[in-house]
Amino acid sequence: MQIKEVLLAPGNGAFFYDDQAAIRAGAVQDGFVYVGKPLTPGLASIRVPASSLSVGLVLADDIVVWGDMMSVQYSGAGGRDPLFDPRQIKDLTSLVVAPRLLDVDASHYLDACDKVFEPSEEGRLPLAVEYGVSQALLRAAAHLRRSTMAEIVCEEFKLPFPSQRVPIYAQSGDAREINVDKMILKGVEILPHGLINSRQKFGTNGESFIDFVKWVAKRTREIGHPGYHPVLHFDVYGWIGQEIGLQPQRIADFICNVAEVVPAFTLNIESPADFGSTEAQIDSYAQIVSILDHRASSARIVVDERCNTLEDIRLFAKAKAAHLVQIKTPDVGSLADTARAVLFCKANNVGAYVGGSCTETDLSARATVHVSVATQADMMLAKPGMGVDEGLSIVGNEQSRLFAMLDHRRAPANTVS
Structure with a gap:
């Protein structure tokens, strides 16, 4: 061989x-x-x-x-x-x-x-x-x-045969309103990312961000199909910490306030702050998670920055320094380590999100679908690109084809289904 x-x-x-x-x-x-x-x-x-x-x-x-x-x-x-x-x-x-x-x-x-x-x-x-x-x-x-x-x-x-589809998460890029509408019309399970990567998008004390969160929730009800109820996931690129300070208590207070404006939704906040090192990030994120859990908030913390390799992911998961870990596949390296990262998070009761980047290709995106499904990750990113349609097509169709083949393995009768 x-x-x-x-x-x-x-x-x-x-x-x-x-x-x-x-x-x-x-x-x-x-x-x-x-x-x-x-x-x-x-x-x-x-x-x-x-x-x-x-x-x-x-x-x-x-x-x-x-x-x-x-x-x-x-x-x-x-x-x-x-x-x-x-x-x-x-x-x-x-x-x-x-x-x-x-x-x-x-x-x-x-x-x-x-x-x-x-x-x-x-x-x-x-x-x-x-x-x-x-x-x-x-x-x-x-x-x-x-x-x-x-x-x-x-x-x-040595994993059991996968049986559950993995929810797909889409990111909007800068064309936020148009791409949010696309996601809602296509029934995306987790949306919209929002690319909150500047002071202009975050706003003084977060007002612009909060307005966007409320608009996304309102828009799902306006144009979504009956019963459509996605998870709202926003990547703020550290801007909560940048704008209101790097005190875990203040950051947790802000996130709780955001969750309260969309009480019917689960709210994922990715990269709320960058504390400058992996060690500081783990310590501060663990405090934020603890505060949110104590308050029974519907908000969940997602870690990205300072959590890159398999070893980083293990440290965050052990410390309960996130509700969800983004396993950013090109940063992790080998897909074998992506699988190990998902399994380690699940063993430590931490959510595993197989992410990646808009800079990837169709081949890398399709391969990560198989790892996500095999390990039964909690969610996976629609990628590559920032156009929504392409990533959803590549990742969503690959998952559908995969389950058609897996179903054929389970029931190999020569029939069309």
């Missing part, structure tokens, strides 16, 4: 890499671009087109399976890996990773990942490399064992 050859192909991500530090500092938008100098190392401008690098594994039967490497929208922020450099990644993959791939049994997924992702002399491989290569290895194992990628994950982690 050897890999005969490794192919590399440059590609595009589905959105752009953005300089979070410059945007937080007040960079002004001019059309789609941001005006001003970048602040994050590696970025030539505040917004640059996302790039990717595809890795193809030529198997013994000459079938080629692919995975895509890339980094996330806000690369270099919140403890993440630096901006994705396709030329550097291509050289590293050719010199270090490809020889390892030619020496593994591609039919055994976890063993292959362990061998290929051994640290090099310079330390751990870039997480983008792990991410793309692990997708290709998962597809290789599925092809060689004549199964779905989800079944490979179940077999390797």
